[in-house]
Amino acid sequence: MPYSNNEELRTKIIGLGESSVRKSYYPQLQDRIMELERFHALLDRARELIFLVDAQNLHIIDVNAIVCSTLEASKESLVHSEITQWLPHELIERMQRLAQGVEDSIMVEMGIENSGGVVPLEFVLQYLSFGEDDYFVILGKDISERRHAESTIHTLAFFDPLTHLANRQLLHDRMAQALAKSQRHHKVGALLMIDLDNFKALNDTKGHHIGDELLIQVAQRIQTIVREGDTLARISGDEFVVLLEGLAHEESKAAQEAEKFATRVKYLLNEPYELLGYEHTCSSSIGIALFNGQPKSKETLLKQADIAMYQAKEKGRNRICFYDPLMQENIEHKTTMEHELRMALSKEELILFYQPQVNLEGKIVGVEALLRWNHPQKGLIPPNTFIPLAEETGLIIPVGSWVLHRACQQLSEWKKDFPHQPLHLSINVSAKQFQEASFYETVANAIALSGSDAGSIKLELTESLILDSIHETIAKIEALRLLGVGFSLDDFGTGYSSLSYLKRLPLDELKIDQSFVRDIGHDNNDAMIVKTIIEMAHNFDLDVIAEGVEDKEQFNFLMENGCGLFQGYLFGKPMPPEELERLFLA
Numbered sequence: 001m002p003y004s005n006n007e008e009l010r011t012k013i014i015g016l017g018e019s020s021v022r023k024s025y026y027p028q029l030q031d032r033i034m035e036l037e038r039f040h041a042l043l044d045r046a047r048e049l050i051f052l053v054d055a056q057n058l059h060i061i062d063v064n065a066i067v068c069s070t071l072e073a074s075k076e077s078l079v080h081s082e083i084t085q086w087l088p089h090e091l092i093e094r095m096q097r098l099a100q101g102v103e104d105s106i107m108v109e110m111g112i113e114n115s116g117g118v119v120p121l122e123f124v125l126q127y128l129s130f131g132e133d134d135y136f137v138i139l140g141k142d143i144s145e146r147r148h149a150e151s152t153i154h155t156l157a158f159f160d161p162l163t164h165l166a167n168r169q170l171l172h173d174r175m176a177q178a179l180a181k182s183q184r185h186h187k188v189g190a191l192l193m194i195d196l197d198n199f200k201a202l203n204d205t206k207g208h209h210i211g212d213e214l215l216i217q218v219a220q221r222i223q224t225i226v227r228e229g230d231t232l233a234r235i236s237g238d239e240f241v242v243l244l245e246g247l248a249h250e251e252s253k254a255a256q257e258a259e260k261f262a263t264r265v266k267y268l269l270n271e272p273y274e275l276l277g278y279e280h281t282c283s284s285s286i287g288i289a290l291f292n293g294q295p296k297s298k299e300t301l302l303k304q305a306d307i308a309m310y311q312a313k314e315k316g317r318n319r320i321c322f323y324d325p326l327m328q329e330n331i332e333h334k335t336t337m338e339h340e341l342r343m344a345l346s347k348e349e350l351i352l353f354y355q356p357q358v359n360l361e362g363k364i365v366g367v368e369a370l371l372r373w374n375h376p377q378k379g380l381i382p383p384n385t386f387i388p389l390a391e392e393t394g395l396i397i398p399v400g401s402w403v404l405h406r407a408c409q410q411l412s413e414w415k416k417d418f419p420h421q422p423l424h425l426s427i428n429v430s431a432k433q434f435q436e437a438s439f440y441e442t443v444a445n446a447i448a449l450s451g452s453d454a455g456s457i458k459l460e461l462t463e464s465l466i467l468d469s470i471h472e473t474i475a476k477i478e479a480l481r482l483l484g485v486g487f488s489l490d491d492f493g494t495g496y497s498s499l500s501y502l503k504r505l506p507l508d509e510l511k512i513d514q515s516f517v518r519d520i521g522h523d524n525n526d527a528m529i530v531k532t533i534i535e536m537a538h539n540f541d542l543d544v545i546a547e548g549v550e551d552k553e554q555f556n557f558l559m560e561n562g563c564g565l566f567q568g569y570l571f572g573k574p575m576p577p578e579e580l581e582r583l584f585l586a
């Protein structure tokens, strides 16, 4: 019978008395005991749980100290007891498979419950034959740290650390599953792209900690109405996505359900926020794209929801839009054009046409530089097709700068080649370009580099540009006027045409918009407006030029009413410089 501890064995030996057996065996037994004690001390130091189990009756023969602490049981209660009392049933089943010789060694992960919770363990089971006897050796390693690390990695890989919502990666996984399910079972679902309006302004003005607080609260609010089984994710700064699954089979009903949910989100996010002591209100733009069992990639679905969200923004924000394929076509067209326009600058596809401006005698006294894009496939593209896009994307800054440099260069060449030709050059300036901090330097550089006469240059501004910030506009105009540059107010009459700002602006010229000139002959109102503008210009001591003059009747009317400068097809369309040069010589 095995001894459960060394003390028991020692007592037994001492009990042998002064016999010859004791005398001859005592030292050897003493050594043996020491050896066993050393061995046990060693096992007790091990960080792995070690069980030695009798394979016949599944009784525990020996365990080390960490088994006792993990199972919260004394060694006395463990040794001789059946292993089935202590380890999970699945583990015992595996031991039996081992005994049947199906496998040599088994590794299995399972948890053992104690008062501190569940301890995750990795067990290695081995079958050991020793002499006549067979044993199970069970080694168990605590893998709590590994599990913790795995869980941290999982959290970092699939969740947003700020809001604890699913991140882009997890959303992609869920979308792939949802789309596959939708195709298999013809289920309808929706993807909602939610973007906070003006979030950047809050971040920039109040700091990132306030911005973060808003994102956390937004996440919490949306979470309260997301059903179990649906997914809420944050995929970038202020972009949240909700994946709704299992909507009504009928697509129109599904769309209604998605819209109802989006409306709830919209109102929920409209409620005031308390952000670390700062009161804030916020709105959101929501785009919805449906999926209905038709093959669709997750990238396409995301793109569609994104397009719909941008449509919501364009329509004035704080609203909901469904994806519209026509809108996608427009966006794709715009994206291609933006890319091509970017390239156009470096490929020198931009060119300037010039339109004559004449005096009362019909003599050329000036020209307006008008931009054209000489597209290799599409031919000459008019500015109205690409200037708005250039303004939207910021490309107007390099494009506008190119125009200024090229036009000034041309003026300088003409002044040299046609010294007797009276010539002013008008150049269009867009609002974004004018508002650039470096605008003054750009103009001054263009003049200096080309060596052109600043006094012959007139910059055409629009009324909307001026109204944006009148003080800054005046300061900029005045600074450039010191260089000698003149200013014309383009499209006059179409905007606010306020007398008060007209009085304050240091301008040289008013340009009557062609829409009034066009109908001078048929529309008394337009004729009246044109007369008034001319009078007003005279009262403010400004030159006045009429654009869009196409026929003699318009010319005569303008002349009779005091207009001194004219531009229009009657005198020449915008043309390449060589063509204009022929007119200089005529």
Ligand SMILES: Nc1nc2c(ncn2[C@@H]2O[C@H](COP(=O)(O)O[C@H]3[C@@H](O)[C@H](n4cnc5c(=O)[nH]c(N)nc54)O[C@@H]3COP(=O)(O)O)[C@@H](O)[C@H]2O)c(=O)[nH]1
Residues within 6 Å of the ligand: 355, 368, 369, 370, 371, 382, 383, 384, 387, 400, 403, 428, 429, 430, 460, 490, 491, 514, 547, 548, 549, 550, 567, 568, 569, 570, 574
């Ligand atoms: N920021 C910049 N804007 C620019 C630049 N180059 C042009 N533009 C702006 O694009 C708009 C359209 O210009 P365009 O197609 O060149 O049209 C001009 C003329 O061709 C047209 N015009 C002139 N006379 C007549 C006419 O008798 N009939 C008729 N139907 N059209 C005529 O008018 C346009 C000139 O407009 P304006 O500038 O207001 O004098 C235009 O708004 C340009 O401003 C650029 O380099 N930068």
